[in-house]
Amino acid sequence: MLRSSLGLIALSSLLLSGTAFAQEKIKVGVTATLEGTYTVLGEDGIRGFQTALNVLGKKVGDKELEFVIASTDATPDSAVRAVRKLIEQDKVQILLSPLSGDEGIAVKNFAKTHPELTFINAASGAQETTYVDPAPNFFRYNMDGAQWQVGLGKYAFEEKKYRKIATVGEDYSFIYTQVFGLVLEFCGAGGQVTNRQWVPLGTKDFASVIAALPDDVDAIYLGLGGADAVNFLNQYQQAGGKAHLMGGSIMIDQTILSSKGNAKNALVGTLAASGQADTWENPGWQKFVKDYQDAFPPNKRFPSPSLLATNYYGSTMALILALRQVNGDLSNNQAKYKEALAKIELDAPNGKIKLDSNRQAIGTNFVTEVVDDGKGALFSKVVKVIPNVNQTLGYDPAVFAKIGLPSRTVPECKKY
Amino acid sequence: MTRFVERHPAWALIVIIAIAVALWLIFAVWPQGLEEAIGRKRVFLNAVFNGITLGGLYFLVASGFTLIFGLMRNVNLAHGSLYLFGGYVGYAISASTGSWILSFIVAFILTALVGVLLQVLVFRRMEGQDLRQTMVTIGLSIVFADLMLWACGGDFYQIQTPNWLIGPVELPLVTAIKSSGEPVYLRYPLVRLVIFAASVVIGVAMWLALNRTRIGMIIRAGVDDRDILAATGVRIQLVFVVVFALGAGLAGIAGVVGGTFQSLSPGEDIRFLLASLVVVIVGGMGSIPGAALGALIIGLAEQLGSVYIPTYAIVVTFLIMVLVLAIRPQGLLARR
Numbered sequence: 001m002l003r004s005s006l007g008l009i010a011l012s013s014l015l016l017s018g019t020a021f022a023q024e025k026i027k028v029g030v031t032a033t034l035e036g037t038y039t040v041l042g043e044d045g046i047r048g049f050q051t052a053l054n055v056l057g058k059k060v061g062d063k064e065l066e067f068v069i070a071s072t073d074a075t076p077d078s079a080v081r082a083v084r085k086l087i088e089q090d091k092v093q094i095l096l097s098p099l100s101g102d103e104g105i106a107v108k109n110f111a112k113t114h115p116e117l118t119f120i121n122a123a124s125g126a127q128e129t130t131y132v133d134p135a136p137n138f139f140r141y142n143m144d145g146a147q148w149q150v151g152l153g154k155y156a157f158e159e160k161k162y163r164k165i166a167t168v169g170e171d172y173s174f175i176y177t178q179v180f181g182l183v184l185e186f187c188g189a190g191g192q193v194t195n196r197q198w199v200p201l202g203t204k205d206f207a208s209v210i211a212a213l214p215d216d217v218d219a220i221y222l223g224l225g226g227a228d229a230v231n232f233l234n235q236y237q238q239a240g241g242k243a244h245l246m247g248g249s250i251m252i253d254q255t256i257l258s259s260k261g262n263a264k265n266a267l268v269g270t271l272a273a274s275g276q277a278d279t280w281e282n283p284g285w286q287k288f289v290k291d292y293q294d295a296f297p298p299n300k301r302f303p304s305p306s307l308l309a310t311n312y313y314g315s316t317m318a319l320i321l322a323l324r325q326v327n328g329d330l331s332n333n334q335a336k337y338k339e340a341l342a343k344i345e346l347d348a349p350n351g352k353i354k355l356d357s358n359r360q361a362i363g364t365n366f367v368t369e370v371v372d373d374g375k376g377a378l379f380s381k382v383v384k385v386i387p388n389v390n391q392t393l394g395y396d397p398a399v400f401a402k403i404g405l406p407s408r409t410v411p412e413c414k415k416y
Numbered sequence: 417m418t419r420f421v422e423r424h425p426a427w428a429l430i431v432i433i434a435i436a437v438a439l440w441l442i443f444a445v446w447p448q449g450l451e452e453a454i455g456r457k458r459v460f461l462n463a464v465f466n467g468i469t470l471g472g473l474y475f476l477v478a479s480g481f482t483l484i485f486g487l488m489r490n491v492n493l494a495h496g497s498l499y500l501f502g503g504y505v506g507y508a509i510s511a512s513t514g515s516w517i518l519s520f521i522v523a524f525i526l527t528a529l530v531g532v533l534l535q536v537l538v539f540r541r542m543e544g545q546d547l548r549q550t551m552v553t554i555g556l557s558i559v560f561a562d563l564m565l566w567a568c569g570g571d572f573y574q575i576q577t578p579n580w581l582i583g584p585v586e587l588p589l590v591t592a593i594k595s596s597g598e599p600v601y602l603r604y605p606l607v608r609l610v611i612f613a614a615s616v617v618i619g620v621a622m623w624l625a626l627n628r629t630r631i632g633m634i635i636r637a638g639v640d641d642r643d644i645l646a647a648t649g650v651r652i653q654l655v656f657v658v659v660f661a662l663g664a665g666l667a668g669i670a671g672v673v674g675g676t677f678q679s680l681s682p683g684e685d686i687r688f689l690l691a692s693l694v695v696v697i698v699g700g701m702g703s704i705p706g707a708a709l710g711a712l713i714i715g716l717a718e719q720l721g722s723v724y725i726p727t728y729a730i731v732v733t734f735l736i737m738v739l740v741l742a743i744r745p746q747g748l749l750a751r752r
Contacts, residue, residue: 036683039570171727199722200730204678204687205470207608208723211462212455230572230679238577238605238677240584260507261574261679300569 025066026328028319029086031097031122032312036073037202038100038226040255041308045099045123047301048309051292052316060320060328068092072099074201076106083107087114093330094323094337095119096315099308101126101145101174111135116333118341120319123311125249126173127180127406130360131391137334139341139359141318141348142311143275145174146181146406147389148249151367152273153185155384156246160271162218164192165246168209168232169223171198173406178223178248180406181393187413198408199228206232210239218244219271225250234263247272252370254278254302257378264378270370275311276350277366277382278304288313288349303377314348321346351387362390445590445599454724458591461602463723464716469608471715472615473677476670478692478699478707479622480663486639486702487659489546490539493553495667496689497560502527502668503675503684504564507573516578516676523668531664535657557685565682575675581607611673618666619708626704635659639702694733698740700747709749 030049033042046069058065068090070082079098086092095117098107104124111119112135121129121140125148130140156162165186169175175198183193195214199206210232213220220243224232229251245267250256252272257264276285292305292313305313322340329336346353351364364387368380392400395416404410421428442464446457454460481495505526506519513519538556542548584603592600626632634655637645646652674680674688691714696702699710714733721729740748 034570039682040572043570198726200726203722205466205719205722207466207469207605208459208463208719211466212459212723227572227679227681227683230574234574234679235605235677238582238584238607240582240603240605259572259574260511261576263574 024063024328026060026063026094026323026330027090027092028065028067028094028096029083029090029092030067030069031072031079031082031086031095031099031103032069033074033099033103034071035078036075037228038074040259041226041250041306042071042099044255044302044306045308045312047292047296048305048312049096049122049316051288051295051305051309052313052320054295055291056317056320060323063328065320065323072103074100074103076102079103080106080110083110087117093117093334094319096122096312096319099123100172101129101177102172104129104140105173108135108138111138118334118338120315120341122315123308124174125177127177127391128173130358132405134358134360136359137338139318139338139355141314141346141353141355141361143361143363143365143389144391145177145249146184146393147361147363147391148275148365149178149181149273150185150365150389150393151384151386152246152271153182153187153191154189155273155367156219156271157186157189157191160219160244162186162191162244162246164194164217165219165221166195166197166214166217167193167221167223168197168199168213169221169248170201170203170225170228171408172201174250175223175248176406176408176410179221180411182221182246182248183413184393184403184411184416187411188415193413196408199224201228203228204231206235207239210236210241213241213243219246220244221246221248222251223248225253226255229256230259230261230263233266234261237263237266241266245270247370249274249307252368252380253308254304254306255308257370257380258302265372267370267378268372271367272370272380273365273367274307274380275363275365276305276307276380277368277385278379279371279381280350280366280385282351284347285349304379310348310350314346314350314353317348318344318346318353351385356390358391360391362388365389442589445593456592458600458602459723461589461591462604463719465602465604466608467716467719468712469612469715470719471712472612473670473673473711474691474695474715475619475708475711476615476673477667477688478695478711479619479704480666480670481692482696482699482702482704482707483622483666484660484663485696487635487642488539488656489544491546491550491553492534492663493550493689494534494557494560495663495692496685496687497557497564498527498530498664498667499671499674499688500564500680500682500685501530501560502671503575503680504568504573504671505668506672506675507575507680510575510672514576516576516581519575520669520672523672524665527668527671528661528665531660531662532657534664535660539660540653540656557689561682561685564685570682573675573680575672575680577607577676581610585609605677607677611677614673618669619704622704631655631658694737696747697737698748700750703747703749706747706749710747 032045072078072082104126108129119138125145127144247270322344325340326336353361353363366382367384369383371381502523506523509519509522585606586601589602590599591602695710699706717732721732
């Protein structure tokens with residue numbers, strides 16, 4: 001009896017391993033900020049990722065994709081910890097990570113210690129990630145923070161006639177990059193940025209920051225995201241603030257525009273720029289919005305996908321489409337796959353995307369204005385579309401290199 | 417007070433000078449040179465007021481924490497969860513009924529009930545076992561955090577400020593003199609003043625209840641020696657439940673306050689637990705006036721720090737905690 005059951009177990013395990021062989025799996029690790037200040041951003045990123053899976057499916061040839069999701073909190077060490085866990089414990093072969101700017105720089109550096117694996121950036125947008133000493137196995141299919149601000153400075157100066165602005169931003173690499181893009185263009189057009197305030201990520205009480213805002217400016221630029229942005233707006237409303245506002249790419253985004261409470265109404269009419277615009281007429285975009293809306297019940301999603309959902313969608317699309325091009329071939333340290341990733345041109349919902357020699361996206365940017373749809377929901381309405389934005393923002397690479405890397409004080413407010 | 421002056425004349429002088437300088441900074445019109453050196457007076461005054469009002473919020477959270485610790489020696493590390501729970505309850509009530517005041521009452525009652533359950537079901541079973549209680553409350557705080565994430569999601573919630581509280585008021589404090597000689601007065605958000613006033617009222621009421629009433633007397637006796645108190649025939653378990661309910665209810669009220677002038681989201685529980693730990697460590701574990709002083713110091717340090725040394729603002733509070741632990745480890749106003 002014992003012997004026969006042992007034999008049965010041996011036989012069945014043999015059969016099981018046989019089926020596992022036929023149904024070979026490709027393991028993919030995904031990280032998102034599912035904790036802390038950027039929780040809402042991470043959640044919507046994952047929604048974008050799932051929408052992409054719904055549309056594209058999980059099959060690559062006769063192989064099946066398997067995903068493991070890990071949570072981070074927007075700090076670089078949490079991202080490296082999550083990625084390390086995915087590689088060492090879950091044995092993933094491809095990574096879709098990370099979401100936030102500082103995380104991106106850390107994961108890019110970490111990617112160099114695993115040259116055999118492939119890292120596809122999920123949504124992070126610090127310039128340094130792909131501009132300084134890029135990792136050959138790190139691919140980014142979204143634009144960086146500076147590219148996402150292209151068009152904003154000029155539009156504010158020429159159409160809105162703003163001459164002097166001040167900025168408030170979270171004190172980390174992505175917002176440095178955003179302010180970099182804004183200042184470069186606004187000052188290049190002849191405007192003045194009189195004051196740049198930086199607040200720690202996760203600041204709750206902005207009252208003193210609000211009090212320190214200068215009065216003698218035409219507009220105030222807000223480079224905040226997640227809970228910070230909501231807190232700022234709430235306290236700004238309580239303090240009776242009335243200045244014109246301008247917003248960064250995660251400030252004027254569904255993550256903020258659909259927050260609960262009425263503080264967000266201060267944003268109506270706010271000028272912003274981003275890698276997407278909620279009300280863009282393009283059929284590809286409209287289809288994506290519909291796919292997103294169909295994938296989740298209305299109370300479990302935003303009225304329209306956020307920038308994070310769009311980025312995760314685009315990165316997932318690149319991940320799967322390139323994998324299909326090589327028919328799931330990950331042999332020889334994934335050489336063929338990496339080649340396919342570098343060459344692929346995406347027809348993403350927010351416009352065509354291709355990569356430059358640093359494996360950084362060249363894509364389309366949108367200048368937008370916040371509108372109320374009449375039913376109390378806020379959307380970003382497109383006012384200008386700028387195609388083919390590259391990482392040096394149209395500058396000659398040599399000139400661009402002289403400006404320096406985005407930081408609290410770089411770039412200076414002048415024409416380069 | 418006079419004894420302090422007699423015993424430490426040098427310190428007393430320093431304190432008096434510091435108070436005089438602070439009063440001058442607040443009430444005088446700043447001369448040109450000073451404005452150039454440290455910025456406009458409006459910014460300074462706002463930071464001071466914000467620090468004080470933020471201190472009011474910290475006091476609300478920390479006073480419940482310190483009250484529970486003082487009587488029962490429970491380090492309740494699920495206190496932050498009670499704060500967040502109160503906030504979510506407050507949001508639900510104010511969103512469905514539109515009444516801000518009602519949200520306070522319901523949040524107080526419901527979190528107090530949770531507190532009673534915690535005391536009866538958890539703490540009573542492990543009385544006197546500090547380490548076990550601490551571990552269990554850490555575990556509970558994680559469970560609560562996940563339950564609330566499941567129920568409310570990761571969204572940011574803000575409790576609607578009632579219309580009559582939106583906008584700034586002018587305070588009779590001159591921030592600058594216009595070139596025409598007309599004084600410019602400080603404009604400050606009304607809601608923060610109201611919240612601060614409310615926390616002062618709650619603080620004073622608590623002090624009175626502890627020092628002037630019979631139940632307060634029992635609680636103070638329990639703080640000193642609960643075994644003897646129990647031996648005199650007081651139903652000590654009932655006192656414990658009442659104090660726990662009060663402490664938890666205060667955290668719930670604080671949650672509504674925090675949800676009104678900041679926002680509610682996952683992670684806030686840990687932040688306020690940490691804040692109240694720092695506050696009671698600075699002020700002295702178990703002391704209500706200590707919690708008030710600690711909250712004021714931490715609030716002011718955070719706000720002044722965020723204006724004048726933004727890069728290191730986060731470090732300042734912990735630096736204060738380290739200093740207090742080094743110089744006066746029992747806390748500034750601890751009795752023992």
